[in-house]
Amino acid sequence: xxxxxxxxxxxxxxxxxxxxxxxxxxxxxxxxxxxxxxxxxxxxxxxxxxxxxxxxxxxxxxxxxxxxxxxxxxxxxxxxxxxxxxxxxxxxxxxxxxxxxxxxxxxxxxxxxxxxxxxxxxxxxxxxxxxxxxxxxx
Amino acid sequence: xxxxxxxxxxxxxxxxxxxxxxxxxxxxxxxxxxxxxxxxxxxxxxxxxxxxxxxxxxxxxxxxxxxxxxxxxxxxxxxxxxxxxxxxxxxxxxxxxxxxxxxxxxxxxxxxxxxxxxxxxxxxxxxxxxxxxxxxxx
DNA sequence: TTACCTGCAAATTCTTTGCACACGC
DNA sequence: GCGTGTGCAAAGAATTTGCAGGTAA
Numbered sequence: 001x002x003x004x005x006x007x008x009x010x011x012x013x014x015x016x017x018x019x020x021x022x023x024x025x026x027x028x029x030x031x032x033x034x035x036x037x038x039x040x041x042x043x044x045x046x047x048x049x050x051x052x053x054x055x056x057x058x059x060x061x062x063x064x065x066x067x068x069x070x071x072x073x074x075x076x077x078x079x080x081x082x083x084x085x086x087x088x089x090x091x092x093x094x095x096x097x098x099x100x101x102x103x104x105x106x107x108x109x110x111x112x113x114x115x116x117x118x119x120x121x122x123x124x125x126x127x128x129x130x131x132x133x134x135x136x137x138x
Numbered sequence: 139x140x141x142x143x144x145x146x147x148x149x150x151x152x153x154x155x156x157x158x159x160x161x162x163x164x165x166x167x168x169x170x171x172x173x174x175x176x177x178x179x180x181x182x183x184x185x186x187x188x189x190x191x192x193x194x195x196x197x198x199x200x201x202x203x204x205x206x207x208x209x210x211x212x213x214x215x216x217x218x219x220x221x222x223x224x225x226x227x228x229x230x231x232x233x234x235x236x237x238x239x240x241x242x243x244x245x246x247x248x249x250x251x252x253x254x255x256x257x258x259x260x261x262x263x264x265x266x267x268x269x270x271x272x273x274x275x276x
Numbered sequence: 277t278t279a280c281c282t283g284c285a286a287a288t289t290c291t292t293t294g295c296a297c298a299c300g301c
Numbered sequence: 302g303c304g305t306g307t308g309c310a311a312a313g314a315a316t317t318t319g320c321a322g323g324t325a326a
Binding site for chain 2: 309
């Protein structure tokens, strides 16, 4: 799991510098950047890289399960290299997205699957509010 | 609560036919239509109504708390006249959005607020999967 | 060479905005 | 008549796609 290059090779996908850079950026940050943020942060290392490449890479990594795409509502998608299902909390003011420990085990997935007859694949739990910094400013 | 026209008046907002139509359409459907779907469904009653009006009205109704905007990820926003916080289940194939009864009371809101120091305003719980109809087709 | 990948630019989709006309009080 | 609301069209933003050239095995 540590070696993303191997993971990619196993899937028959070339481990290009751009792809690895995007993956490791996500792996080493606690923030949940948008495609555009990733693009800007990598533009110093890869001045020629285009936003389209970032999108293509993010789609690719999402499809093979190396990262997950989360949709917090406001504007754009966010990305997370932590592919386990964990809740997120979003600041409505500064748009920061943070992880939340899973206090409620939420076995509800099984219950919901049974009740709805859906074949459930994943779940997302979001909390919306104001982070301590933004709340102080009020 | 039943009379939307009164609710609007109380807020100093005119209860126009378009606004009421949009609200009642949402109130009387179990689906969670997108702005465009609402537009299409009302175009027979209001042939001259524009999509911009639908968006403006949806924003307005959301702001005054008569409806809620939910963001299921894929493509566009969905709208719901049920403003209580209840989980939704989304079919990844036909994009249908359905309500789910709240099996887990999720007092986690209080716990999370305490642990994170956020001033939490709302929460959203989504389940993603394949509905019985779409799953059969596989 | 061959297949895959990148990066540019254009296209697409969803949503918002500006503005002029229309309506009700 | 005035203020608000509607509808058209254009703008804006996020994301996707097509294609030509580049790179690595």
